[in-house]
Amino acid sequence: MPQSVILHLDDVSKQFSGNWVVQHVSLKLHQGELLGLLGPSGCGKTTLLRLIAGFEQPQNGTIDIAGQRVAGSNRWQPPERRDVGMVFQDYALFPHLNVAENIGFGLGRDRQKTKERISEAIALVGLTGFEKRYPHELSGGQQQRVALARAIAPQPSLILLDEPLSNLDLQVRLRLRQEIRTILKATGMSAVFVTHDQEEALSLCDRVAVMRQGQVEQFDTPEAIYQTPASQFVAEFVTQANFLPATRQGDLWHTEIGAFKLSSAIAHSSGLLMVRQQALALHPDETGTVVIRDRQFLGREHRYVVVTPSGQHLQVLSALHPQLAIDTPVKVQVNESNLQIFA
Numbered sequence: 001m002p003q004s005v006i007l008h009l010d011d012v013s014k015q016f017s018g019n020w021v022v023q024h025v026s027l028k029l030h031q032g033e034l035l036g037l038l039g040p041s042g043c044g045k046t047t048l049l050r051l052i053a054g055f056e057q058p059q060n061g062t063i064d065i066a067g068q069r070v071a072g073s074n075r076w077q078p079p080e081r082r083d084v085g086m087v088f089q090d091y092a093l094f095p096h097l098n099v100a101e102n103i104g105f106g107l108g109r110d111r112q113k114t115k116e117r118i119s120e121a122i123a124l125v126g127l128t129g130f131e132k133r134y135p136h137e138l139s140g141g142q143q144q145r146v147a148l149a150r151a152i153a154p155q156p157s158l159i160l161l162d163e164p165l166s167n168l169d170l171q172v173r174l175r176l177r178q179e180i181r182t183i184l185k186a187t188g189m190s191a192v193f194v195t196h197d198q199e200e201a202l203s204l205c206d207r208v209a210v211m212r213q214g215q216v217e218q219f220d221t222p223e224a225i226y227q228t229p230a231s232q233f234v235a236e237f238v239t240q241a242n243f244l245p246a247t248r249q250g251d252l253w254h255t256e257i258g259a260f261k262l263s264s265a266i267a268h269s270s271g272l273l274m275v276r277q278q279a280l281a282l283h284p285d286e287t288g289t290v291v292i293r294d295r296q297f298l299g300r301e302h303r304y305v306v307v308t309p310s311g312q313h314l315q316v317l318s319a320l321h322p323q324l325a326i327d328t329p330v331k332v333q334v335n336e337s338n339l340q341i342f343a
């Protein structure tokens with residue numbers, strides 16, 4: 001049986017004082033799926049999340065949550081009637097309430113049921129034993145787990161998370177990223193997760209909507225977005241690939257580092273060839289016309305910056321050994337298996 005649709009946005013648009021910041025967004029999210037809204041600062045992802053939450057009203061389009069029309073076609077449900085839980089960047093816990101009281105806030109009058117829901121949610125986020133602590137007695141990561149437990153406890157249809165990891169330092173962020181996914185998967189709840197970090201979106205979510213200037217540029221699985229970006233913007237933002245000017249002669253695309261045959265064609269006679277950082281290999285060669293400009297140590301590998309004869313900088317990910325010195329002339333070898341051309 002197909003999974004039920006938990007969130008349905010149909011042609012949703014929103015403007016602030018004449019500027020359209022969300023434009024014609026349509027997408028469906030199924031029960032149990034995690035959706036990432038990914039894009040650079042100002043692309044409208046927070047506004048889209050606030051439209052889903054009910055903090056903003058769309059000018060156009062409809063929003064359905066768990067089969068209920070919550071916005072559009074003359075319907076309006078305020079946030080508290082939308083069956084969603086929110087997690088914010090700054091945790092937004094009540095400082096004068098302890099962990100259990102924060103999670104229990106607004107859970108209803110049935111004391112026994114409230115108690116059960118609180119302890120279930122606390123166990124789920126791994127904070128058993130911390131019930132009586134106050135927010136200031138917790139680390140940032142622990143506070144964010146309390147916020148997640150508070151969002152989950154009422155068992156809403158949908159959890160909305162607005163950059164929940166961006167106030168945490170890297171190590172905590174990486175750990176909590178995995179934990180949030182595990183926790184949400186354990187509950188079977190659906191979630192929408194706003195982030196500007198492509199690695200976070202790809203690793204945490206089942207589906208990702210890449211946004212640009214208020215529009216969804218690509219909506220697909222993380223794998224599809226990474227492997228077959230729909231546009232140069234998506235490719236640049238998500239994969240940080242190199243782009244080389246290329247011209248076509250017959251079925252060969254010529255660039256200043258070689259000519260390549262591509263499996264996917266475009267009708268144009270010139271374009272930009274996408275070459276991933278890991279698709280390039282550097283071989284020291286006195287006659288090489290490409291020169292190493294910089295080398296960064298990344299732990300497991302190096303990232304080299306090389307300069308082509310025309311002065312273009314390319315980024316190359318390469319094994320730690322052999323370590324190549326700055327100013328070394330090199331020949332560049334290209335792995336042709338995953339090249340893509342953009343008009």
Ligand SMILES: Nc1ncnc2c1ncn2[C@@H]1O[C@H](COP(=O)(O)OP(=O)(O)OP(=O)(O)O)[C@@H](O)[C@H]1O
Pocket residue numbers: 016017021039040041042043044045046047048196
């Ligand atoms: N209440 C508002 N009034 C006027 N303009 C707004 C309002 N809220 C957002 N905007 C504008 O809408 C655009 C999109 O903002 P939004 O916060 O949705 O982007 P974002 O992708 O979440 O960015 P960031 O990652 O920086 O938070 C921005 O240009 C912003 O200035």
